[in-house]
Amino acid sequence: MKIRIEHDRCRGAGQCALNAPELFDQSDDDGTVIVLDEEPSPELQDSARLAAALCPNAVIRIIESCEA
Amino acid sequence: MRATEPALSTLPTHRSCPFDPPQEYDRLREQAPVSRLAFPDGKIGWLLTRHQDVRAVLADDRFSSDRSRASSPLGRIPLRPHEPEARAGMLLTMDPPEHTRYRRMLTRYFTVRRMRALVPRIEQIVEAHLDAMERKGPPADLVTAFALPIPSLVICELLGVPYEDRAMFQRWTSTLLRLDTNEKAALAARNALRTYMLQLVAAKRAHPDDALISHLIAAQDTAEETQAELTDEELGGIARLLLVAGHETTANMLALGTYTLLSHPDQLRAMLDHPESVERAVEELLRYLTIVQFGVLRVACEDVEIAGCQIRAGETVVASLAAANRDPEHFDRPGKLDLEREFSQHVAFGHGVHQCLGQQLARVEMEVAFPALFRRFPTLRLAVPPEQVPLREDMLIYGVHALPLTWDGHSPDTLHQQTPSTGG
Numbered sequence: 001m002k003i004r005i006e007h008d009r010c011r012g013a014g015q016c017a018l019n020a021p022e023l024f025d026q027s028d029d030d031g032t033v034i035v036l037d038e039e040p041s042p043e044l045q046d047s048a049r050l051a052a053a054l055c056p057n058a059v060i061r062i063i064e065s066c067e068a
Numbered sequence: 069m070r071a072t073e074p075a076l077s078t079l080p081t082h083r084s085c086p087f088d089p090p091q092e093y094d095r096l097r098e099q100a101p102v103s104r105l106a107f108p109d110g111k112i113g114w115l116l117t118r119h120q121d122v123r124a125v126l127a128d129d130r131f132s133s134d135r136s137r138a139s140s141p142l143g144r145i146p147l148r149p150h151e152p153e154a155r156a157g158m159l160l161t162m163d164p165p166e167h168t169r170y171r172r173m174l175t176r177y178f179t180v181r182r183m184r185a186l187v188p189r190i191e192q193i194v195e196a197h198l199d200a201m202e203r204k205g206p207p208a209d210l211v212t213a214f215a216l217p218i219p220s221l222v223i224c225e226l227l228g229v230p231y232e233d234r235a236m237f238q239r240w241t242s243t244l245l246r247l248d249t250n251e252k253a254a255l256a257a258r259n260a261l262r263t264y265m266l267q268l269v270a271a272k273r274a275h276p277d278d279a280l281i282s283h284l285i286a287a288q289d290t291a292e293e294t295q296a297e298l299t300d301e302e303l304g305g306i307a308r309l310l311l312v313a314g315h316e317t318t319a320n321m322l323a324l325g326t327y328t329l330l331s332h333p334d335q336l337r338a339m340l341d342h343p344e345s346v347e348r349a350v351e352e353l354l355r356y357l358t359i360v361q362f363g364v365l366r367v368a369c370e371d372v373e374i375a376g377c378q379i380r381a382g383e384t385v386v387a388s389l390a391a392a393n394r395d396p397e398h399f400d401r402p403g404k405l406d407l408e409r410e411f412s413q414h415v416a417f418g419h420g421v422h423q424c425l426g427q428q429l430a431r432v433e434m435e436v437a438f439p440a441l442f443r444r445f446p447t448l449r450l451a452v453p454p455e456q457v458p459l460r461e462d463m464l465i466y467g468v469h470a471l472p473l474t475w476d477g478h479s480p481d482t483l484h485q486q487t488p489s490t491g492g
């Protein structure tokens with residue numbers, strides 16, 4: 001699995017950092033998303049999917065077909 | 069079929085249960101999910117009741133949040149939102165790129181990390197209010213003793229607004245949020261709030277403190293490239309929006325949420341037994357109660373097709389957050405409160421670029437306040453029959469006007485049996 005970000009669309013709502021803190025943080029400068037781990041290990045992949053589903057601005061794209 | 073559905077005269081507002089949105093929404097969602105809505109100004113627009121359509125419209129940049137172009141479904145006066153001094157800083161009613169500029173300036177102050185860092189202070193504030201309730205003894209109105217003061221004090225400290233001024237701004241806010249406020253009173257309240265904030269901004273320029281308004285002023289001195297300086301009107305507008313949005317909403321979730329939890333004692337007990345379940349419980353209360361009860365407005369900037377219906381440029385769309393949060397296509401048994409429900413993509417905070425800026429603050433406030441309240445007063449219960457709890461059907465933000473509660477106080481012979489209850 002790979003995580004891809006469309007950073008321009010991020011409005012810093014923080015759903016990602018709330019629901020998958022191991023994978024996402026928010027920048028101190030403007031509150032927008034920072035990806036901590038672009039290739040999440042298997043046990044974190046559900047959190048990655050959850051964060052993508054809850055992001056209000058469709059910022060987080062999950063590419064499933066990559067080898068983790 | 070859908071297009072011939074007769075126009076509704078008004079937005080559904082009649083509730084048959086204090087915790088459920090009007091049942092009319094269920095019928096509409098089934099029979100006319102994208103339905104025509106007649107506005108009091110004579111125009112005809114649309115009402116959306118399905119989760120997928122509500123989310124689609126709120127994430128679609130062909131819809132504008134500019135309220136000066138929208139019709140109001142409740143016949144509320146639009147408050148001349150086009151006047152420059154009324155608009156300045158009001159990111160809620162702006163579209164990108166104007167909206168983006170303000171939102172970018174503000175999000176860094178409301179990140180998950182920053183809001184978590186406030187937890188110790190929020191705990192102190194909550195405990196202090198519980199102490200005061202305990203000292204006075206039962207009964208108490210939870211709204212005035214707990215639900216309203218806690219988020220008011222938190223947002224005051226965050227912004228740098230003197231808490232001593234709360235009686236004034238709470239009154240102005242309540243005037244602005246009441247449905248039957250006439251135009252004169254609403255303008256007076258808004259102008260009073262505006263003048264108040266302008267004076268406060270001037271005071272912060274002269275004597276900066278370590279709170280948000282001063283930070284926004286200071287940030288301009290180091291302003292980067294595009295971020296032109298914020299005027300005092302803009303700073304005042306931002307502060308006004310944050311103050312109003314920051315206390316009434318959470319206050320109503322705390323009071324109505326407490327009432328809901330008291331009505332579901334088994335689930336309440338399970339939540340208290342498992343502290344790690346509180347986060348999930350708070351999400352479910354947000355979904356179940358959806359206090360932004362009349363939904364959010366958008367105006368189509370061009371012709372758009374939604375679920376087979378043609379929405380024309382200029383038409384107003386009401387996205388019903390309450391109806392979306394009870395959509396059986398998306399939520400299993402949506403009418404049931406289930407504090408253990410899995411993360412659910414509820415839209416209580418909206419969706420898309422305007423999704424609530426203060427949501428992480430609201431979450432931490434609730435996550436601290438609910439368990440602390442029930443731990444301090446394990447015998448907490450209504451002090452009046454349920455039908456006497458005054459509901460806020462007459463306000464933009466739903467909740468209860470008052471919540472009279474009682475509990476078993478310390479009579480002299482039980483006192484020694486109780487461990488000091490401040491310890492929790």
Ligand code: HEM
Pocket residue numbers: 133159160161171223309310313314315317318321359360364365415416417418419421422423424425426427429430
């Ligand atoms: C449980 C409590 C709350 C609820 C249910 C709530 C709900 C909402 C909703 C539905 C919106 C979107 C409006 C739209 O799309 O037109 C919104 C926006 C907003 N909320 Fe909240 N809110 C809550 C608490 C707060 C708090 C505590 C603050 C302040 C710190 C706050 C500040 C804002 C602001 C500034 C916006 C506008 C954001 C933008 O336009 O980008 N809210 N809120």
Ligand code: SF4
Pocket residue numbers: 009010011012013014015016017026031032033054055056057058059060
């Ligand atoms: S949830 Fe989406 S919009 Fe919010 S901070 Fe994360 S990536 Fe940005």
